Amino acid sequence: MSIAPYVRILGRGPGRARSLDQDEARAAMAIILSGQAAPEAIGALLMLMRMKGETAAELAGFVQAARAQIDVPRLAPALDWPSYAAGRTRGLPWFLLSAKLVAQAGYPVLLHGWNSHQSSHADVRRGCRALGIHIATDQATAQETLAAHGIAYLPLEILSPPMFALLQLRDTFGLRSCINTVVRLLNPFAANAAVQGVFHPVYREIQADASALLGQKNLSVIKGGGGEFERHPSKDIAAFGLRNGAPWQGKAAAQLDEIRRLAPVAPDASDLTALWAGQLKDPFAQAVVEGTTALALETLGVADADSRARALWENRSRSKAA
Template sequence: MSLAPYIHALGRGPGRSRALTQDEARDAMAQILAGTAAPEAVGALLMLMRYRGETAPEIAGFVEALRATLPAWPGPRPVLDWPSYAAGRSRGLPWFLLSARLVARAGLPVLLHGWNGPQAPHASIRAALPAAGIAEAKDMEDAARLLTRDGIAYLPLEAFAPRALEILRLREILGLRSAINTVLRVMNPAGAPAAVQGVFHPPYRELQADACALLGQESVTVIKGGGGEFERHPSKSIALFGLRAGANWTGEAPALCEETRRLAELPEAEPGGATDFAKLWSGAHEDPFAQAIVLGTAELALQTCGFAEAGGIAQSLWDSRADPM
């Protein structure tokens, strides 16, 4: 087994190189995950794909190989898959965590999973989980338990796919993102029927939607979101890409407010302390712009799960958030 034939196909030069087929991509990633491919070959393959631009069959093949290495999901599946793999360097607080919590309050179990890079604790999405009232799982079994208990859980990548994290962290050596960044957003480790995904670069919206179609995903919404996460900017209209009933789908969400602020201008989390983040949920702090982020993002997630009048449902869930579930 070797990656050489695939590197040859990708790197033959102008007019002669080609993308990998889905089967070839599956085999290549299986070799990488198994540790049988030479490190030099792994870097060459990933950077050639980066240079050429990944294709949907390549991403789908990589996802299939990764899924084959994951532990079996041990309980009832979540309704909504919510990946979080952005670097987080261009944002303030991860308001989308409150959006995910609202969706869970609608009776739709939400599995958040991710890894957000070697960044300062105050900027980490994982550091904000306690303030958002979301528990971090130790492994897949723990995540299934938390979903049953809370309706929502965050599963860190290293807890269920440590080899995938090693490949992701090659960015620190190569200096560039690779196809694994897209793969992790698309992989849906628990097989949820609906998924939401954020991207930083607009062309990846269609790429991820097309890869999800090849993988048989039923419903997905992909947006260019805050810092690359699935988080809606409320003062801008945004293009929507994805799938509905397994078919390609596009849409547009209008602006929700006139106030203009960059998401990075919003406050950051205070490690280990009370923040405007937690206070917004409790009602101790008011910030209409931040609230619009939370509600607008939750609306898109609820739409992805098949809810009509999702905006009104998100508002109702917000208004009743202090009530026991």
């Protein structure tokens, strides 16, 4: 099979080209993931979409095709948390502490992503190992870990090797493609609630719109640190998403007056576990964790999420591997 018909739709020229509809996008991605599409055609399709800007329907169709290759567990996690930041200036992944708090509150969290291309201190896998978050080696192990511990990290190359290969094309193109957005929308285990971070603010609304087409019920999307779902405590935060399947927008006021970068010039990787263990006193980092936790809890429908997040932090386990 060929994706040439879909490339033709996108590339006919001014006045004749158009975006793919959701069914066309799903069919095109299904052919790509089957390994039957010519690599030149894949590149043409992805770069044509980049030039015109992807639509919510195109993203939704691509996600549907990707999900069709994933085994969905009978019991879904409470929260889907993608982690695909590509920023070279990323600091420590403080959001992992937030994910742990949400899981300890009784809401199972599936983390999935790819970050090993980042600096060592920002590597999510390294952070997971330090914090005792299990890194799954297959989908079945991820499901078992979620049931036993309430949190797991599933690397994209394990979750979907074909999608991982498409994401790697960024190195070939020298540019991001819509695949960077598609992987954030995957929600592979069909969680009722999801959180997503973006680097470019324009993607907040399009990701929310695509998620609505996919039937997502509850979602919060923010411009986060380096593209992660991670709240900056010194800035007002605008959030976009869904509540009970309906479009939603929210705001969160700055927590601190302190002006500081999320990513220090030379972050110390040990600070992640030191903050969790109570050995490091850093009000700014703590505010990052509590604020991010509150946004995640609010997405889950938790009342008085700010107070709950503070209480969870104060009562967290002091063990690094808890």
